[in-house]
Amino acid sequence: MDTNNLIKTATQVRRDIVRQVSRAQSGHPGGSLGCADFFTALYFEIMDHDASFNMDGKNEDVFYLSNGHISPVWYSVLARSGYFPIEELNTFRNINSRLQGHPATHEGLPGIRIASGSLGQGISVAIGTALAKKLDGDDKTVYVLTGDGELQEGQIWEAAMFAAHHKVDNLILTVDWNGQQIDGPNDEVCSLGDLEGKWKSFGWEVMHMDGHNFEDIIQTVNKAKTVKGKPVAILMKTEMGKGVSYMEGTHKWHGKAPNEELTNQALSELEETLGDF
DSSP states (O other): OOOHHHHHHHHHHHHHHHHHHHTTTOOHHHHHHHHHHHHHHHHIIIIOOOOOOOOTTTSOEEEEEGGGHHHHHHHHHHHHTTTGGGGGGGGTTOOOOOOOSOSTTOOOTTOSSSSSOOOOOOHHHHHHHHHHHHHHOOOOEEEEEEEEEEEGSSHHHHHHHHHTTTTTEEEEEEEEOOSSTTTEEHHHHHHOOHHHHHHHHHEEEEEEEEOOOHHHHHHHHHHHTTTTTTEEEEEOOOOOTSSSSGGOOGGSSEEEEOOHHHHHHHHHHHOOOOOOO
């Protein structure tokens, strides 16, 4: 693990997020910035994946983004992993672009296996893929990311019950636990209560990690891969808007684009490390 390179990559990913959303004057920067370190660790250190991309994902790790509104961070990491040209990030949310506000499949963007953003559905798809891998004798891992506010969706808990019953132990769910959702703090909108207790009561192994510490992310996910007989839920503490001072820790930038002045301020706080698109 080269932590310095991961930090540089994540910083550039954050620049990419700000520039995509600013250029389109639309999108979701807060959660995207908060998950930049996780996505960087996943694609550049943890997952066994192939940028040449085949839809069935056989004999490679597979990732699903359930909270699809944070597409800017995924698009940045996919482009910088070689799935498509970095310059294509310029087309974010344009009409007929492959880079829509929520990930879509109809234009055939490499790296995207399902249209997502209808909250609560990603874990169900991930379970199906994990079971298919077992049937195929494929020992690779399926990863899925959900938002914490997304856990207010009932389908999440139906899927959680199903996965534990069927001992889907090649599935790792990560919850982006930033305490914020579109209308305000989770605790004010609809408290999530004892998240660890909930997942454990549904039969899952539960782990915690710091979503802004690369060593912790990588060690925790690698530990999760060793669990047998049950699925794993990782509760990942993050800060919404991480890296941009005026966006940090507030729901107000969940789905709001910065103006030119605030864009320039954000970029001044984020060093260009790998070259902008």
